[in-house]
Amino acid sequence: MPIPAPNLYPPFNIIRLSHAVFGVKDLAASRAFYVDTLGLQVTDEDEEHIFLRAMEERGHHSLVLRKDETSEIRSLAFKLFDEGELDKAHDWFKSKGHRVEWVERAYQGRTLRTHDCFGMPIELYFQMDRLPPIHQQYALYNGVKPLRIDHFNCFAQDVDTAVDFYNEMGFRVTEYTEDEETGRLWAAWTHRKGGVHDIAFTNGLGPRLHHTAFWVPTPLNIIDLCDLMATTGYVANIERGPGRHGISNAFFLYILDPDGHRIEIYCSDFQTVDPDLEPIKWDLKDPQRQTLWGAPAPRSWFEHGSIFQDVEPVESDLAATPIIAP
Amino acid sequence: MPIPAPNLYPPFNIIRLSHAVFGVKDLAASRAFYVDTLGLQVTDEDEEHIFLRAMEERGHHSLVLRKDETSEIRSLAFKLFDEGELDKAHDWFKSKGHRVEWVERAYQGRTLRTHDCFGMPIELYFQMDRLPPIHQQYALYNGVKPLRIDHFNCFAQDVDTAVDFYNEMGFRVTEYTEDEETGRLWAAWTHRKGGVHDIAFTNGLGPRLHHTAFWVPTPLNIIDLCDLMATTGYVANIERGPGRHGISNAFFLYILDPDGHRIEIYCSDFQTVDPDLEPIKWDLKDPQRQTLWGAPAPRSWFEHGSIFQDVEPVESDLAATPIIAP
Amino acid sequence: MPIPAPNLYPPFNIIRLSHAVFGVKDLAASRAFYVDTLGLQVTDEDEEHIFLRAMEERGHHSLVLRKDETSEIRSLAFKLFDEGELDKAHDWFKSKGHRVEWVERAYQGRTLRTHDCFGMPIELYFQMDRLPPIHQQYALYNGVKPLRIDHFNCFAQDVDTAVDFYNEMGFRVTEYTEDEETGRLWAAWTHRKGGVHDIAFTNGLGPRLHHTAFWVPTPLNIIDLCDLMATTGYVANIERGPGRHGISNAFFLYILDPDGHRIEIYCSDFQTVDPDLEPIKWDLKDPQRQTLWGAPAPRSWFEHGSIFQDVEPVESDLAATPIIAP
Amino acid sequence: MPIPAPNLYPPFNIIRLSHAVFGVKDLAASRAFYVDTLGLQVTDEDEEHIFLRAMEERGHHSLVLRKDETSEIRSLAFKLFDEGELDKAHDWFKSKGHRVEWVERAYQGRTLRTHDCFGMPIELYFQMDRLPPIHQQYALYNGVKPLRIDHFNCFAQDVDTAVDFYNEMGFRVTEYTEDEETGRLWAAWTHRKGGVHDIAFTNGLGPRLHHTAFWVPTPLNIIDLCDLMATTGYVANIERGPGRHGISNAFFLYILDPDGHRIEIYCSDFQTVDPDLEPIKWDLKDPQRQTLWGAPAPRSWFEHGSIFQDVEPVESDLAATPIIAP
Structure with a gap:
């Protein structure tokens, strides 16, 4: 288990x-x-x-x-x-x-x-x-209208170990992907603040930062951002999406900043404050866990991440790339 | 204070x-x-x-x-x-x-x-x-697509007393309306779960239940509900809105059920998990606290509420109806 | 007829x-x-x-x-x-x-x-x-993201006469309000370009311009505009809405410019290119013709309009204000 | 030319x-x-x-x-x-x-x-x-809330010939893709009713029906349809999108019916009633013409189409598949 x-x-x-x-x-x-x-x-x-x-x-x-x-x-x-x-x-x-x-x-x-x-x-x-509230200074809203930071997602060379460690600190697992063959965790989402995650871990060369997510009002703001980026020289920075995740049920877009740091634009996950909330288990072979609508993520999404200063990442002993839909 | x-x-x-x-x-x-x-x-x-x-x-x-x-x-x-x-x-x-x-x-x-x-x-x-999760059984989604209960709002004959009592139980005030002339609270929003409120109190004949709110995905779902109610015999049950609250910054609609119980359809407030979150103070004379866009609430909204069984409500010693924009 | x-x-x-x-x-x-x-x-x-x-x-x-x-x-x-x-x-x-x-x-x-x-x-x-197209220069989109002018609406002292005259010019009636008691037209919507109207007429002191409408992408853009106007000194310029019209089925907002010229922000009416499209008749006593959701328009909306240069408006011989919901 | x-x-x-x-x-x-x-x-x-x-x-x-x-x-x-x-x-x-x-x-x-x-x-x-209007019977709205048929798109073995023929019938070109090397048309969008197209033609084994499009209210309805199809056994029927087209500027989704007939769900193109509207030219090498946000279409989208009864399709003498982004 x-x-x-x-x-x-x-x-x-x-x-x-x-x-x-x-x-x-x-x-x-x-x-x-x-x-x-x-x-x-x-x-x-x-x-x-x-x-x-x-x-x-x-x-x-x-x-x-x-x-x-x-x-x-x-x-x-x-x-x-x-x-x-x-x-x-x-x-x-x-x-x-x-x-x-x-x-x-x-x-x-x-x-x-x-x-x-x-x-x-x-x-x-x-x-x-x-600082003083600005959430009702609507003249300042711009771009994707980001409301708050939502979560970090990190590559981990051993997700079981990550979950044990963060669980000790009180991070509670909301959803996870298990490799049915080995019984090991492939990925896990853990939270403190009552959403699907404050920090998630996914199998791979780690530790590296996979992405940092910001919460936005609605999927339409994400569509607006796509339109804006596509017509202001950032079309190549749109990496994946928009779409709906199976895991978290959130609407998402992944983009890359000028240094290659990946940002997720994110909305619509669910509330997880109940201490008896049951984690949801996904099978590594179910492609809908990544994108509910079935579209595969590009290879870069599984491979690229940001290095932490002075930390040499280590290969996972699970295969480094999950089954990607053809 | x-x-x-x-x-x-x-x-x-x-x-x-x-x-x-x-x-x-x-x-x-x-x-x-x-x-x-x-x-x-x-x-x-x-x-x-x-x-x-x-x-x-x-x-x-x-x-x-x-x-x-x-x-x-x-x-x-x-x-x-x-x-x-x-x-x-x-x-x-x-x-x-x-x-x-x-x-x-x-x-x-x-x-x-x-x-x-x-x-x-x-x-x-x-x-x-x-119960098993159904949030991804999209064929079940219907009507306004309600996601979760969000809060109660109660008439209280003495909001200062209510806030003191609920504060003792750990409810934290996120926003409040003060009557500048008397220095007394007119209304207060208090939370446990990290949103603007789990329970709010507003001055009036109390205790009575003003409304119960459900969270929905986006303002468009609220517009859909208005269209549906307006064309299925419920047009008279639409009491107020849709609109944006000043307090909470939420997008709202108030409707009445067949017994007159008021339901708020609600989305887009903000996260309040920080223990050092400063409450936002509103002046009773500021009509935008109720509706950011300026539209006044109907008189019924200030007066009508549901009785609790075996509890006789008591008049507030503050005036029972706030300044309503003309 | x-x-x-x-x-x-x-x-x-x-x-x-x-x-x-x-x-x-x-x-x-x-x-x-x-x-x-x-x-x-x-x-x-x-x-x-x-x-x-x-x-x-x-x-x-x-x-x-x-x-x-x-x-x-x-x-x-x-x-x-x-x-x-x-x-x-x-x-x-x-x-x-x-x-x-x-x-x-x-x-x-x-x-x-x-x-x-x-x-x-x-x-x-x-x-x-x-001029060159700019509809895909998304960095230019701002405010309510207006896409195109949609229609004029004019007060007419005699709507039957207006409809006869514009009909001669080929404007086709898509919807109209009839005063059942007198059998006379109260208001009519007439088009050339395939939407609900290019120009509409409503009974009252006329001729005066009631409003000019711009088409926008979705109701959410109208909500954004309300938020913006409410927090940039224009709250008093929001006159009516947002809401859904019964007539036209459009989602609307009415605002006043600094000179009092009324602008409608409008989307979601329907296509009317069929030459055999049957006009839809509404009863003057049906309050849902104005707002499907039942909210009454403010008195100013029935009374205020812009004067045409050098044209003295004339009173209608029908009552100047329709039945307004209480 | x-x-x-x-x-x-x-x-x-x-x-x-x-x-x-x-x-x-x-x-x-x-x-x-x-x-x-x-x-x-x-x-x-x-x-x-x-x-x-x-x-x-x-x-x-x-x-x-x-x-x-x-x-x-x-x-x-x-x-x-x-x-x-x-x-x-x-x-x-x-x-x-x-x-x-x-x-x-x-x-x-x-x-x-x-x-x-x-x-x-x-x-x-x-x-x-x-038939009587049902557009305000909101209880009937379901699924993607389709409002009207919008256009046909056909594979043509010779798009220049198609455009000449349909132009004779009064179909006006709004946008087109030209193969810069040969000077020949790769694809063209032609209209009668005042939108981007009533019928479009794209180079390929033809004549075949590429897709039939229905207009829907907003991009959020398309997202709702994706969620619904993904969780009711139709995930494999989602072929491409959602996304924004460069050509037409419309928001789109392509799905396949049980017989493989392709349906486009479509909204947000622009009005084209002006007789002097200038067609917009796109270069076959510009991948944003297909998806403004850069995501490539799957190969099936370029190859699969529906046969017309008793009409044997013919190969185009231009290459049958355009440059697809990697």
Whole structure:
């Protein structure tokens, strides 16, 4: 039985995913993509950084772009319930033998930098500068009208191990794909905030970041984004979709930023706050788990991901590419 | 300062609102409304009851219709985290001197019946029969395509008192209307599950149930419902909307069932899981708090509500009707 | 029988409504409304004029704003099939004893200025400068994403007379409201281009322009416009809607420009190209003819209209205001 | 120069495409597809036929299913302006040496059966039984909520010849694809009723019917249909899309009926009533002409089509498959 029982009393309380820090080679090109095309709002910027938030977020940033020589991911960050939980997190990671470090992060309170079971850099904090609401300043809405960051999806070289580790931290599995032949997990979606996922794992060369997702109002906003990207020089950046996922039931689009970081535009999954919510199991051989409507994902979608800084990814011992519909 | 600090460590853990039990005079008429028109799914029915769930719910029921001589509300129910929390709730209500009673409820585990600060009947449970997912059985989708119950809204004769009481139970205020002249609360929206509200209170003859809301996919489903109701004999049951609320930013429609119970069809509010989320304050004199687009609500919307069984409502000592735009 | 048989072989061939020329007192205020808020595209402008087109139009203009001391309408214009039809139109109006005049109009070929049966100024032309398509330049889409001008609606002091006159010109009635008591027409919708109307007439102090309509992609664009107007200082300019008309079955919103000219945002009527299409009759006492969902229009909607330059409107001998739902 | 000047004064007046007659092997299977899944309305049926109309059509049928041993197309039909035009059509086809025949067709007046330049069977009539409007009986709307038939698309072994022939009949080209190397037409879209096309031609083994299109309200209805088909056993019948066409700018989905007849679900093209509308030219090498967003069509889409009864298709002398994006 591959899915552990949900850990309803975790050692510390993670509220939700919070933000990612992306290395990007050309801040202006990234700004054109994230601000002018997707419609994220700049909350601060200088020669080295752009801080972005989506329309309903009151925290200072949900995406940080950092000018760099390479396009590596610096960290994935999570918000904790309060300062006490942050200290508990520190002690827990330390007790596990993970590297722990208190770091300074602009616009954030005390921040713990550590890593997960694969060395993937994660940062935990409880306090971030709060900004006035802008969700009713409709003149600011632009592009795909992004409302909030929704989830991370990571390649993992061993999804069973990932799920065990994140389950210990209280992430609850909502859906998963099992390889019927080996009985091993192929992919799993785990949440803290009451949606289908805050972070998901899929089998492959890992750890790498597969994508970061933003929630948008309706499928029509995704269609609008396709029209916009197709006619403003970004047609080659549309990688997959739009379509409906089997897993999560969400309406999706996958696009690539100028550095190749994959962004999912996402809406319409379901509420998962019940502690007794039963995970939904999918068979690796069912192509509708990926796209309910049957269209296959392109090969790049299974293979391409973003590297984490200073973390060498490792091959999975399961085959690296799932059955793709012909 | 009218809003109490959020109680982040409440005496017991309510997960979310769960369901309501409505007295209805004519089950067939109610079935035509809720099943054939709105699209709720029947999970059980007999001569005396109809149990209903919405499309993404896995609990057995989110609305129970009970044939009765009168159209009174029997209870509003909430789901607790686990059995331990249910016992804690029992003790807390008892310690407050509230009537507490263990009751049998079909398809539910141990259920506590008690009442709130105004005598409004509430029921708490932790376990309900779980049903297989149907959210991807698209052939079942019908009417407004209701996805899940979203919130209750109640008239309260004293909103300050209501907020204090529910805040003690851990309901966090997300938005509120203050009467600038008296400094008293006119209305407040409070949540457990991470949306704008699980339960809201508005000033008036109370306690009475103002409405019960169901979440739907997009505003277009609400437009579809208007078209359907307008051409199937329900045009007089469309009371207000569709429109955008200022408070909650949600897209809404208010309709009346055959017994006069008000249902809100609702989508597009925002995520509120952050424990440090700042409540948004609205002025009673700002008509956009009700309808962002400026259209006034009809008088019935301020005056009409459903009675709770065996609970005599009491006049508020604030004026009973707010400023209505001309 | 109030509706004349359709005149399938009219004396000249009008293709469609083309454009209106509005007097406006403050070009900058009008520009903020039509360009920045609605999303019409400027095709030319100077100190005295702004020429506008919608996104799928290839003719140079469908709305001309002309700086003026008063907010009067200068003309409503129609496009003819070719030059021969224009000469036939000239002769027909002249033979009727109507004033006819060849006028110079920027970006247009030979233009005939004349008037209808009530003295309402109309202009006819066959050739206008053609512009490159922009309907796939999605970065230009803005506001309500207006696609094309759809129709004019005019107050007429005698709708029977209006319908007879326009029917002679080949406008075909698609829907109409009859006052059952008098057997007279209350309102009528007449078309040339294959939709529900190019021009409609409604009983009242006339001739005056009731509104000019633009077609938009979907009801969601209308919701977006409401959100935008409500939060950018235009909330008082939202007069009626959004909603579904009974007549035309279109989804609508009525807004007022800074001079009080009424604009309808409109989509989803039906195709009417069949010459044997039966007009749909509505009873004046049926409130769903106006709003299928039952919501009444505000009094201003029945009373307010724009004056045509140098044309004194005349009271109708039918009552000036129809039955309004309470 | 491949596009002929529009023939604005054709020998007879075709109003619009009207209907198709499909041979189908299993009426029950076809009924499940067209009625239960797509939502077309049955206007008559017996052991041998099902007559269907879409929601806003008042003519008796826009699709006729005829039980047969083979899945061949019996005819494509067009509606003429009046009886005089029908006689003119008869004489014109006869003068061209085409076979002409007056045939009896249920629910239609006098009907001319003839064929186009490739022998493709076409039928012309001016009168069909008119049915009461149902476009406001919203309880009948189902499936993709089809509003009306929009166009036919045919494989032609020689698109230049097709365009010349249909242009003679007054079909006006709105968009076309030219093979830059040979200067020959690859595909062309031609209309009568004021949209992008009533009939289009694409290079290939011809004549064959590529698809028949129905117009629907919005892209969301197309998404709903995908969800429905994907979960009711029709996932393999979803062939291509949804997406935006470059040509026509329409939002589309291609599906296959149980006999392999291809249906396009279509919305959002543009109005083309101006006689001086300039055709838009696309280069065969531009993949965005097919899908604005860049996704390639599957090979089947270029190769599969429906045979016309008793018409042997002929290979094109241009290559049979265009450049497909990798």
